[in-house]
Amino acid sequence: MVEEHYAQRDPKGLFEGRVVLLAQLLGLLVAFIGENSTLRVVREVWPKVPLDGLDFGTEGKNKRRK
DSSP: OHHHHHHTSOHHHHHHHHHHHHHHHHHHHHHHHOHHHHHHHHHHHOTTSOOTTOOOSOTTTTSOOO
16 A cells, blocks of 8 residues: 555655655754754764755854843
8 A cells, every 4th residue: 555655656756755854853853952962863873974064053042142
């Protein structure tokens, strides 16, 4: 049944959906355990993925406001 469902879908759409899902999951990890811990976990799972220049949108959130 699952195979039939995927066979009817556009491969490009499936790929984009997976990218969006992964981005949301990484965003949740950043929210719960922080950017540094998330990057550490991702490096353990995917050691060859380039992670330089990533922007998790947390700039300034961890800084104290005056």
